[in-house]
Amino acid sequence: MPTAAQSAKGRGRPHRNFRLLLVGETTSKLGTSVTSVLLPLVAVTTLHASPFVVGLLTAAPWLPWLLIGLPAGAWVDRLAPRPVMLVCNAVSALVFVSVPLAWWLGVLAIGHVLCAALISGAASVFFSTAYSAYLPRLVATADLMHRNAQLQAGEQGARVAGPGLGGLIAQTVGSVPGLLLDAASFMVSSVCLIAISSDTPRPDPAPRRRLRREISDGLRFVSGDRCVRAVTAFAAAVNLAMAGLQAVQIVFLVRTVGVGSDTLGWLVSCGGLGGVLGGLVAGRLARRLGTARTLLVLQFTAAPFGLLAALAGPGPRLVFYVLGTAVLFAGVVACNVVIVSFRQAYCPPELLGRVTATTLFLNYSTIPVGALLGGSLASVLGARPAMWSVTAALVAAGGFLLVKPLRGLRDLPGAPVAES
Structure with a gap:
């Protein structure tokens, strides 16, 4: 862990290492956001895949x-x-180079595209876990909130710009060649990582034991600590409801509200713009209110705005969707900044990879379930009742924050938030 002198030094001067990480990660997220548009286009328009x-x-x-x-x-x-992280970037870059290469050779098949998505997802598992353990070695513990907020703002900005850029690339150079942009973004990320000169020593690793025992250490920490357990359950519930929202919103906007394709893109991007705002204000709120109180205030102030989205209709009533999703996403992203910073500052360094992997496993496992539930609700009840249901579930997720000891705390345990 960094010493007090290192922490003071990190606060008192621009942090070159962090700037490199921020540039690399934002670039990589932009490439991933572009690919989220291009890869389905490849499947639909080039390979004529079924729904x-x-x-x-x-x-x-x-x-x-x-x-x-x-x-x-x-x-x-x-x-x-x-x-x-470098190996993961290399694997992902090669995967997204292989798709245009196979296309140029005339051998591209849907199985290749599915394998590319699966392999890149596996690389993302390792990269995300390693990245969460790496950040606390680059910046002072008290600065984690501010730095995570900057990273989240960059990621949300990339998510706003990515779909529009992906559509432009598909129109100009084509969806298959456009995947080379994502490969290039992983290379930029790697160059930035190589340029980082870490000034903090790596913690001594714990003695190696059987893999099952080491996995159980992470599970035991998450399930046994009341604060970690509560915020993990809250994040999993939010992901469940957010996945349902994202599964329903396109059908709702197109078939119920009657939005055209020219308007759909910017409407969906409003949530990303709200996310940028949430990343920027998270640290300020945490310093003023305390990290535990910030989670409560954000959840029960921002989440109810999501209910407005279900009121959207043609013309001026679109403002309900814009306002509702923008404020909702701002709250979700700001809460995520607080939770990630808490986990990085609170968990023992030698356990951080396992604890991160455990929490992400629990959080992300609810995403496909939420998407399936959202789609099922829309099929059975209709798109607007499904929107009411998933946004109400987002509000209800805050119940996990009302358990003891969270509801009586000003700050989550761990290091205080530094002034930025």
């Missing part, structure tokens, strides 16, 4: 979390995180 196969393609990047999410944490804790 079921497109659904498989959407689920493929998340499947590795269910298969290798828990052991990934134990493996990452045994290794230095930066080499793991």
Whole structure:
């Protein structure tokens, strides 16, 4: 862990290492956001895939979390995180180069595209776990909130710009060649990682034991600590409801509200703009209110705005959707900044990879379930009642924050939030 002198030094000067990480990660997230548009387009327009196969393609990047999410944490804790991240970037870049290459050779098939999504998802499991363990080695513990907020703002900005950029690329150079942009973004991320000069020593790894025992250490920490357990359950519930919202919103806007394709893109991007705002204000709110109180205030102030989205209609009534999703996403992203910073500051360094993998495994496992429930509700009840249901579930997720000891705390346990 950094000393007090290192922490003061990190606060008192621009942090070159963090700037490199921020540039690399934002660039990589932009490439991933572009690919989220281009890869389904490749399947639909080039390979003429069925809706079921497109659904498989959407689920493929998340499947590795269910298969290798828990052991990934134990493996990452045994290794230095930066080499793991570099290897993951290299694998992802090669995967997205292989798709245009196969297309140019005339051998591209839907199985190749599905494998590309699956392999890139597996690389993301290891990268995300290693990245969460790497950040606390670059910045002072008290600065984690501010730095995570900047990273989240960059990620949300990339998510806003990515779909529009992806559509432009598809129109100009084509959806298949456009995947080379994502490969290039992973290379930029790697160059930034290589340029980082870490000034904090790596913690001594714990003695190696059987993989099952090491995985159980992470599970035991998450389930046994009341604060960690509560915020993990809250995040999983939010992901469940958010996945349902994202599964329903396009059908709702197009078939119920009657939005055209020219308006749909910017309406959906309003949530991302709200996310940028949430990343920017999270640290300020945490310093003023305390981290535990900030979670409560954000959840029970921002989440009810999501109910407005279900009131959307043609013309001026679109403002309900814009306002509702923008404020909702701002609250979700700001809460995520607080939770990630808490986990990084609170967990023992030698357990951080396993604890991160465990929490992400639990959080991401609810995404496909939420998407399935949202789609089922829309099929049975209709799109607007489904919107009411999933946004109400987002409000109800706050119940996990009302348990003891969270409701009586000003701050979550761990280091205080530094002034930025």
